[in-house]
Amino acid sequence: MMKDIFKLALPVILCVFATACSNNKNQKEMNSQKSGLTEIFPKGEKGSGETFTGNAYHIGLVDADSILTTVVGNVYFEPGARSNWHSHPAGQILIITDGVGYHQIEGKPVEIIKKGSVVKCPPNVRHWHGASAEVGLQQLFIVPNIEKGIVNWNEAVSDQQYKGTR
Amino acid sequence: MMKDIFKLALPVILCVFATACSNNKNQKEMNSQKSGLTEIFPKGEKGSGETFTGNAYHIGLVDADSILTTVVGNVYFEPGARSNWHSHPAGQILIITDGVGYHQIEGKPVEIIKKGSVVKCPPNVRHWHGASAEVGLQQLFIVPNIEKGIVNWNEAVSDQQYKGTR
Numbered sequence: 079m080m081k082d083i084f085k086l087a088l089p090v091i092l093c094v095f096a097t098a099c100s101n102n103k104n105q106k107e108m109n110s111q112k113s114g115l116t117e118i119f120p121k122g123e124k125g126s127g128e129t130f131t132g133n134a135y136h137i138g139l140v141d142a143d144s145i146l147t148t149v150v151g152n153v154y155f156e157p158g159a160r161s162n163w164h165s166h167p168a169g170q171i172l173i174i175t176d177g178v179g180y181h182q183i184e185g186k187p188v189e190i191i192k193k194g195s196v197v198k199c200p201p202n203v204r205h206w207h208g209a210s211a212e213v214g215l216q217q218l219f220i221v222p223n224i225e226k227g228i229v230n231w232n233e234a235v236s237d238q239q240y241k242g243t244r
Numbered sequence: 245m246m247k248d249i250f251k252l253a254l255p256v257i258l259c260v261f262a263t264a265c266s267n268n269k270n271q272k273e274m275n276s277q278k279s280g281l282t283e284i285f286p287k288g289e290k291g292s293g294e295t296f297t298g299n300a301y302h303i304g305l306v307d308a309d310s311i312l313t314t315v316v317g318n319v320y321f322e323p324g325a326r327s328n329w330h331s332h333p334a335g336q337i338l339i340i341t342d343g344v345g346y347h348q349i350e351g352k353p354v355e356i357i358k359k360g361s362v363v364k365c366p367p368n369v370r371h372w373h374g375a376s377a378e379v380g381l382q383q384l385f386i387v388p389n390i391e392k393g394i395v396n397w398n399e400a401v402s403d404q405q406y407k408g409t410r
Contacts, residue, residue, distance in 0.1 A: 116282055118360055139339065139362045140362060140364060146334075146337060146389075147388060148314065148388040150362070150386065168312070171306055171316060194284055201311065220316065222312050222389075223313060223389070
């Protein structure tokens with residue numbers, strides 16, 4: 079009788095064990111998909127508290143030169159992180175490659191940006207960009223015609239401005 | 245006796261079934277990871293046979309204008325697909341966001357490009373780019389200073405050139 083019970087129980091134990099392992103693996107994948115961004119580039123350096131609020135990491139991909147006259151880089155914003163207000167003498171293009179965030183041109187409503195979004199910011203217009211409060215943001219920035227200048231940094235974006243409440 | 249055999253067999257059947265389902269799901273994920281690229285942008289239109297070999301799909305992200313003077317777009321190359329030889333009057337930047345492929349400046353060896361790679365091609369230099377034979381390529385292109393022109397298309401890349409054998 080005990081032998082029969084063991085014969086019966088063994089496959090059940092194995093089955094529960096196999097299913098538990100499988101579920102654990104799937105859970106890990108789900109957590110990764112939920113919280114992590116698909117990183118394309120190395121994270122780079124942490125952005126200075128003088129130009130960013132929260133945890134932002136940036137890396138240069140194309141440095142300034144006199145031939146292409148274009149600077150390209152990547153920024154990872156952790157949830158809640160954002161740039162200070164700033165402007166670009168020749169404007170800026172943002173290409174969002176993962177996550178969800180916000181972009182605002184001064185005097186206009188906050189706009190939601192996400193994977194696949196493209197932002198064109200005109201020259202000498204103050205704007206800021208960053209992650210949503212819940213999900214991070216991965217974005218490429220392109221600064222054209224750098225002979226006119228690259229960026230002029232201004233003050234931090236307040237919590238009220240970030241929340242779009244003023 | 246038959247009842248005992250059924251009691252013994254049922255959990256084994258369930259276990260085999262559960263494991264088979266789990267393996268099938270994992271296999272699908274592996275296949276997706278192996279063959280598929282993480283698409284960031286809509287695929288867009290199929291590239292013309294006059295400028296591409298194989299299946300390439302391109303979409304414009306930033307159109308030509310007189311303010312940013314920069315054109316940005318995305319190209320998905322299926323395995324084996326590549327552009328014709330071509331040049332840009334003001335040069336070009338490529339940002340590889342997924343997959344594996346090749347880039348060649350005329351007279352130089354074929355270079356391997358992959359997720360995270362950045363290519364700077366000087367003005368008026370003939371080059372081509374495309375996917376590897378086995379894995380597709382997803383790439384952004386940035387054409388600066390378009391007041392000088394955007395692109396001049398030339399002849400197709402031969403199989404021998406593609407394979408780097410001449």
